[in-house]
Amino acid sequence: MAPERPRTPYDAASLVALAADVFTRRGYDGTSISDLARAAGLTKSSIYHHVEGKEHLLRLALERALDPLFAVLDEPQAREGAALARLEHVLRRQVEVLVRELPYVTLLLRVRGNTETERWALQRRREFDAVVAGLAREAAAEGDLRSDLDAALVARLVAGMTNSVVEWYRPAGQRAERGTRPGVQHLADTVVHLALDGWRAR
């Protein structure tokens, strides 16, 4: 879902966007409802008009990353066909979600786990990674992935490579150094080619 344009100075969606940004910069623990109110130019009570509190805002922000990631796993191309093709589809779509929902995926990747909502998000990340690792095991069993590598370790490294994009990718509308705003299809192609085929010329 694309961010709605604010109808009033702040509606719930733009408050969630602001919260994701502040949580990422200051850390969730280091951010109070007063900090959020100040950043939004709102009173605390008008924030409580939109959401139940800080942890509710965190949950809404994390859902903006997790819902589309899990939606990918329900797509037909992720469910039908050879495991390697399904894995390739999931990797490609994961990069697309990461770029489209960049602030929310960034927050998701920084969450550490002191509250129920953070632990829930970490658990959902593990579930997603486990599906990818399972596809890899299936693809290895089908003879399409190398069996001389440790599949669980490789799955971790590929997830790390994919997720590292949040460290340097600059979305449209932000000042970008050279090379920090590749087109999303070019980026997704490169991730998939590198992960599956490697860098070496043949």
Place this chain on the structure above:
Amino acid sequence: MAPERPRTPYDAASLVALAADVFTRRGYDGTSISDLARAAGLTKSSIYHHVEGKEHLLRLALERALDPLFAVLDEPQAREGAALARLEHVLRRQVEVLVRELPYVTLLLRVRGNTETERWALQRRREFDAVVAGLAREAAAEGDLRSDLDAALVARLVAGMTNSVVEWYRPAGQRAERGTRPGVQHLADTVVHLALDGWRAR
């Protein structure tokens, strides 16, 4: 350099180790000298006996990561021979430094850049990454790396994959979930094989 055993309850090296840990957990901006003194069980003045202040501690901690990383680039195998072999050597040794100096590399990768020391560390990271990207360009010119991929983007992704190890690696002495403490040679081999040869069976 291996960490020295403390001669007194805290010498400079163990204070740097403590600071790296606290900076990583709380953020550099969010940590005061009082916080460090409390964590060490020292008075502020005994901290100033060892170091000039908070930013000096940060610099010493970051040098623990940066000095061995740059030492790798001076090794003969990083300087002589085909560019692809040099690149492979640097990647492998980078993983080894990352595991050996894990708390310091973790801090280095979290630094954002509000102080002179943080900007210096970011600049040194960029210099290191530029050497790796340069090796990749040379290897592509020598016909050993694929020319159908964007070398700068691939270098970023490979750095992201390598650095992502700090997110889950658990060193000896810490409680480790299954798969979070691979042997360092196995880990380095897997990073190099995946980056260069990819996951696909042939």
